[in-house]
Amino acid sequence: MTTLTTPRISELQLREAGAALAFEAARFAGNGWMRGTAGNLSLVLDRDPLRLAVTASGLDKSELTERDVVLVDADGKSADVEDPRRPSAESGLHAHIAARTGAQAIFHVHALDAVIAGQLWPEGVEIRDLEMLKGIGHPAHDTTVRIPVIANDQDMTVEAARFDAVYVEATPEVPEVPAIIVAGHGMYAWGATVEAARHHLEITEWLLRYEVGIRAATR
Numbered sequence: 001m002t003t004l005t006t007p008r009i010s011e012l013q014l015r016e017a018g019a020a021l022a023f024e025a026a027r028f029a030g031n032g033w034m035r036g037t038a039g040n041l042s043l044v045l046d047r048d049p050l051r052l053a054v055t056a057s058g059l060d061k062s063e064l065t066e067r068d069v070v071l072v073d074a075d076g077k078s079a080d081v082e083d084p085r086r087p088s089a090e091s092g093l094h095a096h097i098a099a100r101t102g103a104q105a106i107f108h109v110h111a112l113d114a115v116i117a118g119q120l121w122p123e124g125v126e127i128r129d130l131e132m133l134k135g136i137g138h139p140a141h142d143t144t145v146r147i148p149v150i151a152n153d154q155d156m157t158v159e160a161a162r163f164d165a166v167y168v169e170a171t172p173e174v175p176e177v178p179a180i181i182v183a184g185h186g187m188y189a190w191g192a193t194v195e196a197a198r199h200h201l202e203i204t205e206w207l208l209r210y211e212v213g214i215r216a217a218t219r
């Protein structure tokens, strides 16, 4: 059995996280958002110190099993000395989003509409007057919600800094926007539970699909 460097996290916890993430990945792959090896998913298992289960790198995301996760630390580095597998190349940004937002689940997919939206609106995608906005915690009317866009980089410390430059924390009046687009790459969404992160991902993708579609239809 693997000896985890964080004794509070058991092999069973890691497997359960792996099973939950494999289930979500199969669903998202079915939507065409995780083609081939694209995308990665994570779940926070401990806060102090921060530990996440993140999908292992380079795997076909449509056929993950409960074993296909790696335990990582706050820098996105493997926290399991005995696990030879590489965690997702984007683990560092997952860990940063978990730390910065307090989210428990962070999902990254290569949804095509997110990439097109990031190209069309590099300053952020402004959305208003759609009922589906309520699905990411915002009013359907009389307010404009901006999905932030950051540039792509292979260095996750660069991406983390770009995240901080656009992320707006919730206030008592205005909730956070639980999603971000990475230009030329894909999108991230997060939430307090696996289900909340999934809902935020699916609803944001719908909103982006609408914006891209209405733009094409009215040109």
Ligand SMILES: CSC[C@@H](O)[C@@H](O)C(=O)COP(=O)(O)O
Pocket (backbone or CB within 6 Å): 036, 037, 038, 039, 040, 055, 056, 057, 058, 059, 087, 088, 089, 090
């Ligand atoms: C077509 S895979 C592109 C990868 O570089 C990356 O962006 C990605 O989403 C998957 O990386 P991974 O390291 O497997 O988690």
Ligand SMILES: [Zn+2]
Pocket (backbone or CB within 6 Å): 038, 039, 040, 090, 108, 109, 110, 185, 186
């Ligand atoms: Zn990616």
